[in-house]
Amino acid sequence: MTASPPSPEKPRMVVVGSGWRFLSGISYYTCRLSNALDSRFDVGVILMRQLLPTRLYPGRDRVGVSLNKLSYDPSVRVLDGVDWWAVPSLFRAVRFLRSFRPDVIVFQWWTGTVLHSYLVLCLVARLAGIKVVVEFHEVQDTGEAQHRWASLYCRKLIKPLLRRTDGVIVHSGFDRVALRATYGLDGVPDEIALHGPFDHHDRSASLTAAPPRPRAAGGSCRLLFFGTIRPYKGLEDLVQAFGQLPSHYTLTVVGETWEGWTLPAEMIADSSARDRITFVNRYVADSEVDEFFAAADVVVLPYRRSSASGPLHIAMSHGLPVVVTAVGGLVEAAEKYSGTTFVSAGSPSALAEAIVAASANAGRRHTDPSSWEESVAAFTRLFARLGLPVAQDAVITASSNQTVPLFSPDLR
Structure with a gap:
């Protein structure tokens, strides 16, 4: 070329x-x-x-x-x-x-x-x-x-x-x-340069669908784990925590198994709550991503360690409540997001409690604070320090699809 x-x-x-x-x-x-x-x-x-x-x-x-x-x-x-x-x-x-x-x-x-x-x-x-x-x-x-x-x-x-x-x-x-x-x-x-928003998935299905009804206390709550299944992702902690939750909770796990880490799949098969778990064990196409997030009330990311998380940024771009472990760079990535519930890593009991607390936010769309303009500004600052001829007058805005907070039962 x-x-x-x-x-x-x-x-x-x-x-x-x-x-x-x-x-x-x-x-x-x-x-x-x-x-x-x-x-x-x-x-x-x-x-x-x-x-x-x-x-x-x-x-x-x-x-x-x-x-x-x-x-x-x-x-x-x-x-x-x-x-x-x-x-x-x-x-x-x-x-x-x-x-x-x-x-x-x-x-x-x-x-x-x-x-x-x-x-x-x-x-x-x-x-x-x-x-x-x-x-x-x-x-x-x-x-x-x-x-x-x-x-x-x-x-x-x-x-x-x-x-x-x-x-x-x-x-x-x-x-x-x-x-x-x-x-x-x-x-x-x-x-x-904080990670920018992942707001690029096809949202047409959710935009044309009928909005969900307000959640009543004790009503159905749909949990989502999304991303590759690897040892550091902590999915086994979520499966164990899910077994401690009341029967009105459901869980969808969407992800491709890496590094031969089949323990979570084995735990799902053996779980007493397996009839409330949907397991999509593959890497899904972009055209499917929005369907899973549109069908979720709370996204759960129980990582044992992590520097950054694409699924976290997809969840924030959808305005969904997120339960995420307070590890590595995830704290800085999610601390300004009003839908975040932080939890300690490696504790299924603490994770179960955090999920219950986060489910109280179901029905509220949260503002995604991330911005690609901020990423560009960080690169511009670095280039200026390196002596490159750049102007530093970038206007910083929020994520393109989450510029104002909305309070409604429509999470999408």
Whole structure:
């Protein structure tokens, strides 16, 4: 792909992140961020297409299947993409980078599988005088961290990348502390860019449906767990907590099993409350996402640890009450959201109590405080600190679909 000549009016940047073939939350984030940055910068995107051999990917059965409806704005120039074996895709990426001539390149960091490609693109960028920024979604993927050689590979080879990094973006103060403690980046400029809203799913079904009736005390309450099922997600705590709840509660679990973590599925099958649990054990398409959130009264995210959560931001964009554990970066992500009920991690009894408390909020739509404009402003501040010619006059607004709080039985 040949990039068209960049606009001379805006600073130029290239975002390097996850493509659509190995679909994940980072795929959506890379697209939403790039589209948001395009309001202020001339944006190009290099996508990581084939992250690793398909047979090694937890979601191998859906690799290459079109599940997303989100797309890049026409003004964003996209190269899709780079394969793990590099030849010839990495050479095309180098040509794209040289043709686009950005002032800064931003690498999305979420998995060590992209590290060798990032090192090449980073070296090319530095030789061309391009500033290098790394945006950390977490220090290291939890699944990779459990494997000794994968963990060692990342910890060793990321150091040459970080030595050539001019600036860092993180999603929370928690991540800033963890990153500095892990990699000693005290002298590298950084900025906190809170995760923007995930308000891009098709809402047509909920907008045309009849609004639900007000909830009476003791009336039906529909709980939703959404997201990949992994050891750190704490779904087993929710299944255990759900067994302690009264019979007017129902639970829908929507998620694809990763890392062979079948304990939650086994607990659902053995639960005395299994007749009130719906288990959708797959990665659902964008066209289905809104249906699950539209049918929920409370979203429950019982993570044992986490730096950020896409399902949390989907829930907030729908204005739903959320029960979320007070771990990692989730506190900063959800503390300004009026629909949040925080709970300690790893305690099914405390989780059950928090769910009962949160269900009192059913029928109220809460304002989503997150904003992509704030993310753009954080990048702009960092670029200014790096000496790039940027203006810092961005207007900050709330999420596009949650600008005012509404008090009504219609949660959607």
